[in-house]
Amino acid sequence: MSGVSVLVVDDEPAIHRFMAPALAANGYEALRADTGTEALSLVVNRRPAIVILDLGLPDMDGKDVIRSLRGWSEVPIVVLSARDREIEKIEALDLGADDFVNKPFSMGELMARLRAALRHRMQEKGETPILRLGDVEIDIPRHRVLRAGAEVKLTPKEFELLAFLARHAGKVLTHRHILREVWGPANEHDTQYLRVYVGQLRAKLEADPANPALIVTEPGVGYRTGE
Amino acid sequence: MDPTRADPEALLAAAEREARGKLRIFLGAAPGVGKTYAMLSAARAAKAAGGDVVIGIVETHGRAETEALVAGIELLPRTNIPYRGRLVPEFDLEAALERHPGLLLVDEYAHSNVEGSRHPKRWQDVQELLAAGVDVWTTLNIQHLDSLNDVVQRITGVRVRETVPDMALKKADEIILVDLPSDELIKRLADGKVYVEDTATRAVQSFFKPSNLTALRELALRQVAARVDSDLVARMQGSAIQGPWAAGERLLVCVGPDMAAERVVREAKRLADLMDATWFAVTVERPGHVMATRDRHRLEAGMRLAENLGAEVRSLVASDVPAELLRFAGFENVTQIIIGKARRWSLRAFLRGSLADALVRAATGVAIHVVTADQPEPAGRGLPRLPQAGPLAGYVVAPLGVGAATLLGLMLTRVVALPNVSMLYLLAVLMPALLYGVWPAIIASTLSFLAYNFFFIDPVNTFTVARPHELLALLTFLIVAVAISALAGRSREQARLAAQRMRATRRLYEFTRKLSARPDSASVVEAAAIELHAALGSASVILTTQKGELAIAAAWPPEDRLDTASMTAANWAFDHGEPAGAGTGTLPSVPWFFRPLTGAKAGTPIGVVGIERTAGVPALDAESEGILGTLAEQTAAALVRTQLSAEVTQARTAAETERVRNILLASISHDFRTPLASILGAATSLIDYGVDIPAPARRDLLLQMRDEAENLDQMVRNLLSMTRLEAGALDLRRDWIDVVEIMNRACSAARRRGATQRFVVTAAPDLPLLRADPSLMDQALGNVVGNAVRYAGPQARIGLSATVIDGQLVIAVTDDGPGIAPDVLPHVFEKFVRAVRPGGDGGDGSGLGLAITKGIVEAHGGTVAARSPAPGQRTGTRIALRLPLEPAAPAETEETP
Structure with missing residues (x-):
């Protein structure tokens, strides 16, 4: 799985701080974006295999990031969201997100979701x-x-x-x-x-x-x- | 009916009115008061506020100031309608409907359209526009109102031809009174500022007389006053004003002073309920007719009952009772009239037929129900009551006049042979009749008869009458005298009544306005008590229910207790909804007269109003009672209004509390979730993948867990402190502390949490020690620094300084960030107020930090202040904590002044 890049989009430095080493330990290359705009440009330039997206971003709504991405990209998106915001999750999924993880989450759970989303995308290609x-x-x-x-x-x-x-x-x-x-x-x-x-x-x-x-x-x- | 719930039908009506356009009428007393000017000024304001304002038609009459207002507003071109060989420009209804603006100005509501227009009257054009959903503003002079047409003609002697039916005024959603003192208006007329077709005509001159203008202003005021409070109550109940032309039946019940009144009213109520009809209760007073107290009471009881049962009550004044009733019925579109038939025998009924008979004869298109009394009434007094006696002067003037007439007659007969000296005596009778009323006139005519007989009729100097036709002449003379005096008396009485009514109306208007300005029930009852005292000249008291018990809400002169017997009477009046106390059948020995305060719609009283009376003395006179009744009704209506508004406020407060609670929950869940997510994420990373993570990264994950745990601890401490501060349970463990030390601690704590800003700590030399709670001061300053770190931006410079100013220690935290918006600045120390972060989502921090700082500093007897931009800078924020220094500083420090 080496060399697979994961884009983490979150405005909380603390999240990046613990995600980076954990992703590296799992053989992923972690890309960091603090804003929606940054995320969109990183998807264009670095073509990550998967995007982990927090819905509360400083510059734009996370849902708008999904909407823009889905206009031209099929990259799997896993949404990070609060447990009590069902509506937000449903909207994100309807807009084309693949999966979601409730905050706070355990690293093992997040890794399992990443694997499932990546595998699913590969299976889809097989038809x-x-x-x-x-x-x-x-x-x-x-x-x-x-x-x-x-x-x-x-x-x-x-x-x-x-x-x-x-x-x-x-x-x-x-x-x-x-x-x-x-x-x-x-x-x-x-x-x-x-x-x-x-x-x-x-x-x-x-x-x-x-x-x-x-x-x-x-x-x-x-x-x-x-x- | 529960007054606090909106009537669904009223709401439906309101919804219908929503879809309709809104009508605003600028009402004036006479031409030239400035209606069009006021309308245009308001329209300009509406346009400036972004409204889609169009002028349908406005008559500027070439006035420059008015024309200046028209400029800049879209103007619909007029349409030219051919009429008798020429083209008459008219308001273009078609074009207006086509343009469909948000707001259309249509001057002169009462205008008659030229033949060939779609509607004969402009007000009909306006109705069509309203139905099409266009808001319309228009202008109207009071003399154009249909129902006032006669009154206006009587007042001014000018017949107004262009009239508007009253319902066209009632349909207005808003009436704005444009008023101008009469003198000023006359001056404007003289200056040529008022447009009238031909200023020189007699009609115009007689119209613009001060007395006329005052009367017209009175009429206009009355129209508006009638709407003031009912409007407010209607709006608050979420109901529209009842549509006056609702489809279906409309009943009218005639209430008289007989015993059948109550029965008739109840019957009418029953019929109205059956037919789901609007109903009116009407009483017609004949001018010059003074009712016995007992009759007036009955009449008033009947009217009150009708009002409580939901009728619209009206008091009319007219000599011809059936004609007035039918006029009113026609005007109000009444379909059925209910009338009682008294069994009391009266000469009047015998000679002229009963009112019921008269109504049946004259009515067209109206059904008439006659309700009979159960029991024949005991016969009234045998003699018809004569109008009240005039003042004493009349009894002196009458004989003097007769004496003068006699002398003059005697002198004249010496010179010339007068065929009819009696003419002189007619003068002697006429004078007291006109000036003093019927009794002096009767005395004068009797005296005249005797004097004429004695001095002029053969045999002279005796009271005997020789020839029969002389006797007939004398009798005729007596009858004529009495008739004239009665006639004169009646017209005088009518004038007096009119004046009295006008005064009462004016007073009521003032009172209503006063009440409607009062924000809460306490001030309403206070104003009412003062007004009652002023109007009736005796002490007044108003009691309302407080915690289920009747208690004094206001009294004038101020009084806070009533004796037990009076309280019993007040309670009785409240419980039974009837008057009690002095002058009534219940507890008459009590020195107060109590009357229940009944809300306009509610059946149960909301309080009691009391007037001080000498115990045992008869009740209030009819006029006072009328005033009391009216004032009580207005007070009740105002109370209902304030209650409604209090409920609205309460609901708003509850909603606000709910909002704060939601913000608290949202911020707590957000603020706690982020550190928790970090701790859980770091911990699970170490557990699951620890082996694959290099050692330095492992250490960083552990450090992160510690930092975030500290963060959480800080937040929990803040929340706890807030709770304790709010409960007033903050307990200060004061100790001597070094301020520089806590400033340094605040900076290093911020750095540990990842602050990237530059911190500069400065302190005045010889800074005294502060006696305060060390951990609370750490928290207070830490929160201010944390706030600066959060909002000043990552490259900011944050300065902490401590100085002594006026014996107080001032700790200031200054940053060079973007500063606080002026609208947020006054609220920064409030709970749950958070600024929007530069480029951030604003959803950061609990919004508690500065509130806690303020709480802690105030607990130490200090104050906090925020300034943005910071003094001496163009941007940034300075937050200063001022703390009092205790004089007994420890020995090792010198206190600096």
């Missing part, structure tokens, strides 16, 4: 017809799902939902995003559909449906599909 989620194998052209080699029967809607989640593995998807893509724009707010279908998928695919590992709930935000 394989067969997707994998843990021990679940999804054969898109044949509409078949195998769990540990045994076929699992899914309704067309369940399959569609699962395929959509698997295609975006490692990324947090907001309720609205999933509903819009799978059920259509008219059903954007019918979260109850989503809860019912996710429950059914978990019952059919998870080893322990009470403690899901494949489809994980992000309370108040949406779902994250397991690594």
